[in-house]
Amino acid sequence: MTTSNLTSHLSNLAAAAALAVGLGYGAAAEAAPLTLDMSTTAGFAQTCKQMPRDARRLKSDDERIAWAICRDTDQTRRLITWGTQNFKRIDHLPPSQVVAEVERKIDEVRREMAQTRQVLARLNLGERRSLRIAPGQWQIDLNGDGQMEVWEKYFFAIPKRGLSQASWGLPRNDEAHIQRRYAPAAQIAVDQADVLWALSYHQFIEGLLTHVRAFDLNTQTWQLTLARPALLAQAHQLIGQGLETSDRMRHAVLAETDDEQEWIANPQQRHSVFPLVLDAEDFQTWREVMAEARATWQGQHLLPASRNARGLLGQMAPLCAEGQGLNIKQLYLKPPTKGIRLGSSGPLPDVSEACQALSPSKPASRLAEMAERAASSEAVGTKTLRHLYWVN
Ligand SMILES: [Ca+2]
Ligand SMILES: [Ca+2]
Numbered sequence: 483m484t485t486s487n488l489t490s491h492l493s494n495l496a497a498a499a500a501l502a503v504g505l506g507y508g509a510a511a512e513a514a515p516l517t518l519d520m521s522t523t524a525g526f527a528q529t530c531k532q533m534p535r536d537a538r539r540l541k542s543d544d545e546r547i548a549w550a551i552c553r554d555t556d557q558t559r560r561l562i563t564w565g566t567q568n569f570k571r572i573d574h575l576p577p578s579q580v581v582a583e584v585e586r587k588i589d590e591v592r593r594e595m596a597q598t599r600q601v602l603a604r605l606n607l608g609e610r611r612s613l614r615i616a617p618g619q620w621q622i623d624l625n626g627d628g629q630m631e632v633w634e635k636y637f638f639a640i641p642k643r644g645l646s647q648a649s650w651g652l653p654r655n656d657e658a659h660i661q662r663r664y665a666p667a668a669q670i671a672v673d674q675a676d677v678l679w680a681l682s683y684h685q686f687i688e689g690l691l692t693h694v695r696a697f698d699l700n701t702q703t704w705q706l707t708l709a710r711p712a713l714l715a716q717a718h719q720l721i722g723q724g725l726e727t728s729d730r731m732r733h734a735v736l737a738e739t740d741d742e743q744e745w746i747a748n749p750q751q752r753h754s755v756f757p758l759v760l761d762a763e764d765f766q767t768w769r770e771v772m773a774e775a776r777a778t779w780q781g782q783h784l785l786p787a788s789r790n791a792r793g794l795l796g797q798m799a800p801l802c803a804e805g806q807g808l809n810i811k812q813l814y815l816k817p818p819t820k821g822i823r824l825g826s827s828g829p830l831p832d833v834s835e836a837c838q839a840l841s842p843s844k845p846a847s848r849l850a851e852m853a854e855r856a857a858s859s860e861a862v863g864t865k866t867l868r869h870l871y872w873v874n
Contacts, residue, residue, distance in 0.1 A: 515541060518548045520615040521669060530556070537601045544612050546605055547672055550598050550680070555620055555638065557594055561587075563626035577701035585695065592691050599684040607674040614743065618666030632657055639664040641757040668755035671743035678731035679745060682724045689720030708817055718779075718814035725776045732768060774849050781811030783847035784838055802837035807846055812836040 516532055519525025530552035540546050564587060572580050618639035623630055636653040642665045653660055660666065670676065696713035697706045708714065736748050747754030749762045760768075777783040784807025802808055813836035840846055 516545055516548070518544055518613055520548055520551060520613050521619060522616070523619045523621050526620045537597060540601075543605050543607060546601050547612050547677070550601055551615065551620075553594065553598050555622060557591065558637075559622050559624050559626070561591070562624040566625040566627075581699055581701055588691050588695055592688055592695070595684055595688040595691070599681065599688060602677060602681040602684060605674075605677045607672075607677060610673075611742075612672040612677075614669050614671050616667060616669045618664065618668060631655055632660065636660045636664055636666055639666045640668045640755055641665070643755055643757055644759045645757070665755060669743050670745045670755060672745075673738070675731055675734035675738065676745045678727055678734055682727035682731060685720050685724030685727055689717045689724060692720060693717035711817055714814050714817055718811065722776075722779055725772060725779055729772055729776070732765065732772070736765065771849075771852055774847060774852060778847040778849050779810055781809040782844070783807075783849075784809055784840055784844050786840070786846040786850065787837075801833050803834070805840060806837040807840050807844070808833065809836050809838050809844075812838070 516529070518529050520529060529548050533549050533552045534540065537546065537549060540549055568583070572583070575583075618636060620638045621630065621635045622637070624634045624637060632655045633653050639653060639660065641663055645663065653664060692713050696708060696710045696717060698709040699706055731746075735746050738744075738748060738751065741747075741751045741753050744751050744754040744756070746756045747760065749760065749765065758764075774783065778785060787801040787808040813833055816835060818831045818833055818835070838844055
């Protein structure tokens with residue numbers, strides 16, 4: 483073979499390779515819509531297998547919803563696998579190393595949740611329905627040991643609707659227990675209210691994790707230091723957005739006139755698989771609690787945390803002078819930077835800069851009072867807790 487022959491062979495090879503890459507690229511760019519099935523175990527596995535990593539390659543809101551579900555369930559799998567496999571190893575590590583590992587993990591989860599949150603925030607289904615989903619069919623080897631145990635099989639299953647004394651814990655390794663308490667076949671035809679439900683959960687959880695990462699924990703003195711105040715401001719914003727989204731979700735649920743494979747049902751809807759049955763009074767309580775929570779979170783209502791304030795907060799955390807209340811927004815945006823010791827023995831942090839005089843335009847928040855009232859009656863209290871867990 484002469485040199486020129488070799489060169490020509492190589493250039494043909496290069497051209498062929500370029501063509502193949504080009505075709506491959508072209509084929510990917512022109513790909514048919516993904517086959518989406520979130521209602522069977524095999525369909526779920528198949529759908530998630532073909533999902534692109536990059537959300538920008540998704541072409542429809544249905545694909546975005548499937549993508550978000552695949553990401554969240556996989557995130558859950560990786561967290562549980564990480565937790566179980568590290569449990570023994572971590573026992574022998576110095577505390578500072580454990581803290582560093584947990585912090586890295588939290589940052590990883592935050593990064594992923596931020597992407598999923600942004601995808602969810604852009605969804606707008608309008609009046610239409612998206613995918614039919616059956617979370618009880620999303621079955622994954624969550625701890626990565628190669629076995630599918632009963633608790634893993636039904637990890638995402640929804641508790642049966644309207645059980646009076648339901649066990650609200652996670653599924654146990656007991657098939658009979660699952661069949662009594664859960665509805666593994668329950669299906670939801672996703673609508674915009676359900677998208678908002680998922681979005682608010684993402685905003686709350688990412689907000690809480692961001693909150694945690696604002697602080698550094700010194701494992702020698704067990705002292706918490708506010709190391710990243712910008713993250714505290716970001717957490718305030720995320721949780722504030724979660725409260726807004728939750729309000730939009732409640733409005734969206736109440737505005738629905740159809741009644742088919744619903745998630746949260748308004749008092750007129752009958753075809754729901756949501757574990758809690760909510761009547762008109764529940765919706766009213768929900769509205770009041772969330773309105774008070776938003777006003778308190780944004781510093782329009784002040785927490786009665788002064789030394790002589792009545793109620794739980796006044797007794798537990800006397801932070802402000804008499805006649806003053808705590809402005810939560812102010813506290814998050816201009817936090818005290820001195821170290822805060824864990825446990826009740828240390829002095830309370832100086833938050834006086836976030837204390838403001840109570841006045842008709844800055845009234846005391848009724849949030850603590852609402853929580854106490856709920857706690858004082860076991861029936862109402864249990865209901866409220868379940869409410870907050872599921873409804874957000
Ligand atoms: Ca397993
Ligand atoms: Ca609905």
